[in-house]
Amino acid sequence: MSNKLNDLKQTYQQPPVPKELDEMIARVERRTRPSRTKQSVLITAAAITLFIGGLNSNTSFADAMAKVPVLGQLTEIVTIDWRETKTQQSADIKAPQVTLPDKALEQQLNEKYIAEGQALYEKFKQETHGQEGVFAIDSRYDVKTDTDDLLSIGRIVTETRASAAESVQYDTIDKKRQLxxxxxxxxxxxxxxxxxxxxxxxxxxxxMKADEGKVYFVEGTPDVPKDEQFEHISVKQNFYITADHKLVLSFDEYSIAPGYMGIVEFKIPTSILKDDLVSSSYIR
Structure with a gap:
C-alpha cells in the first residue's frame, strides 16, 4: 500500500495533474485487494496525506482523491493537505474527505471541508504576503465516533502568532438516516x-473548587468582568455524540476559560437531559 501511495504522490507532482491522476487511481483501484490486517487498517485510518506545496489547491485533484479506496473502516476517509513553509511562517491544513452511502450528503460535506481548507490557506497567504514575523496555521481533523449508526468528526484549527488560539468544529452524522x-x-x-x-x-x-489550576469565566470567579462570564449555551453550540451515546459539548480556547486551558469539553449526564430529549435514539 505504501508503494502505491508514493506512486500517487509522484504522479500528482508530474503535470498534467487531473488526467494522469485519474488514470493512476484507476490502476490502484484495480490492483487493490481488501485486507483486514491491523497494519492495513492503521495505514488507511491514518489517512492518505498529500504534500501539496505553494499554491496547489486543485479541485480536480480533490475530486480524484476522493476515489482512492480506504480499507477496513466503517466510514472511508482520505485527507487533502495544503502545506507551505517560509521563514517563521508555516501552513499545514488538512481537510477530510468522507465516503457515505448518500452521495448528495457526501458531496455537501466534502465541498464544505474543501472550502474550509482553501479559506484557511487563502488566509495564510494574505497574512504572510510581504510580511515577516511568526505566523502559523495548523488544521487537522479528529474522528471522535465512527459506529454503524454515527459519525462524529471534528476539524481543529490552531493559529499561532505571539500566542496560539485553537478552535474546533464538529459534524455528527446519522449514517442510517443520512442526515x-x-x-x-x-x-x-x-x-x-x-x-x-x-x-x-x-x-x-x-x-475549580477541586483543582486550583482550573479557571472558568463564570459568575463568582475573581477578576472576570460580567460581560465575559458564561451565561448560557447557544443553539449553535459545538457538540458531538460518543460511541456510547453521550452528549459532549466543546468550547473553543479562550471562550469560557483562559488560553492555557485549551479547548474545553464537558460530557453532559444523560440523567439531566432525559426529560428534554425527543427520544433515546441518539443520547442514552
Missing part, C-alpha cells in the same frame, strides 16, 4: 438550553 444532526433537533424545545447551562455553571465551579 447531519443539530443540537436543537435532539430536544423537544429550547428548555434544554437552561438545563445544560445551569449544569455547566455548577460543573465549572465544582472543577
Amino acid at each position: 447531519v444532526l443539530t443540537l436543537p433537533s435532539l430536544f423537544k424545545d429550547d428548555g434544554y438550553i437552561t438545563t445544560i447551562s445551569d449544569y455547566l455553571k455548577e460543573e465549572m465551579r465544582r472543577q
Whole structure:
C-alpha cells in the first residue's frame, strides 16, 4: 500500500495533474485487494496525506482523491493537505474527505471541508504576503465516533502568532438516516438550553473548587468582568455524540476559560437531559 501511495504522490507532482491522476487511481483501484490486517487498517485510518506545496489547491485533484479506496473502516476517509513553509511562517491544513452511502450528503460535506481548507490557506497567504514575523496555521481533523449508526468528526484549527488560539468544529452524522444532526433537533424545545447551562455553571465551579489550576469565566470567579462570564449555551453550540451515546459539548480556547486551558469539553449526564430529549435514539 505504501508503494502505491508514493506512486500517487509522484504522479500528482508530474503535470498534467487531473488526467494522469485519474488514470493512476484507476490502476490502484484495480490492483487493490481488501485486507483486514491491523497494519492495513492503521495505514488507511491514518489517512492518505498529500504534500501539496505553494499554491496547489486543485479541485480536480480533490475530486480524484476522493476515489482512492480506504480499507477496513466503517466510514472511508482520505485527507487533502495544503502545506507551505517560509521563514517563521508555516501552513499545514488538512481537510477530510468522507465516503457515505448518500452521495448528495457526501458531496455537501466534502465541498464544505474543501472550502474550509482553501479559506484557511487563502488566509495564510494574505497574512504572510510581504510580511515577516511568526505566523502559523495548523488544521487537522479528529474522528471522535465512527459506529454503524454515527459519525462524529471534528476539524481543529490552531493559529499561532505571539500566542496560539485553537478552535474546533464538529459534524455528527446519522449514517442510517443520512442526515447531519443539530443540537436543537435532539430536544423537544429550547428548555434544554437552561438545563445544560445551569449544569455547566455548577460543573465549572465544582472543577475549580477541586483543582486550583482550573479557571472558568463564570459568575463568582475573581477578576472576570460580567460581560465575559458564561451565561448560557447557544443553539449553535459545538457538540458531538460518543460511541456510547453521550452528549459532549466543546468550547473553543479562550471562550469560557483562559488560553492555557485549551479547548474545553464537558460530557453532559444523560440523567439531566432525559426529560428534554425527543427520544433515546441518539443520547442514552
